[in-house]
Amino acid sequence: MARLVFLGRLEDVAGVPELACPLTEPTAFADLLLMLPPALAEALQAPKVRLALNGTVADAAQLVVADGDELAFLPPVSGG
């Protein structure tokens, strides 16, 4: 099981702040997206959405997600 975490407006798109994703083997990011509803997958691939795997910012191109991982989707930030 991998945990997907949706920050900011992506939580509204997903309808939940987190999603448990059953993985039987290490899965490339592109294949992981295929397991999600198409509208959500599209929102998660927006150019300004960054990724963090287990708390470290990661690049989608080389990303492989395995059982026990936490993958966070980070839309553009706004603080202060």
Place this chain on the structure above:
Amino acid sequence: MPADVRLALAPFEPAAELSAFSARHVQSGGIVSFLGQVRAGEGVEALELRHYDPLTLPGMEGLAETVLARWALDGLLIVHRAGQMAPGDPIVLVAAASRHRRDAFAAADFAMDHLKSDSWFWKREKVAGEWRWIEPREQDHTDLARWTSQ
């Protein structure tokens, strides 16, 4: 000189924070501070700042290190709220203490620009009972770019 960097999950008292900071840095000739608070008006009923535990505080600590490496400071304070706030509530307090004022002004300015648009926070506001996410403004990115074009 380590910075005092905190992610506040509950309301904080800016005046008390600033008094304590000043008392810790009596040798400094100048302290510059910035307080950001929830704007009243425009129908805003509440503001919420979300954060992501693995990234947000470590990111703020990294920002503080950058600030300390760039300016000669005696002390640096960064307190940033997360959670729900009401109009008038403090959101962020930055204070920089230094021997001379220019370093303190620049350091506080730099820290605020990076907290606004280069830190791991997501902001939404409630207007007429409806929450909506606040996207970063173009001005925020322009403000941030000032520091790399110098």
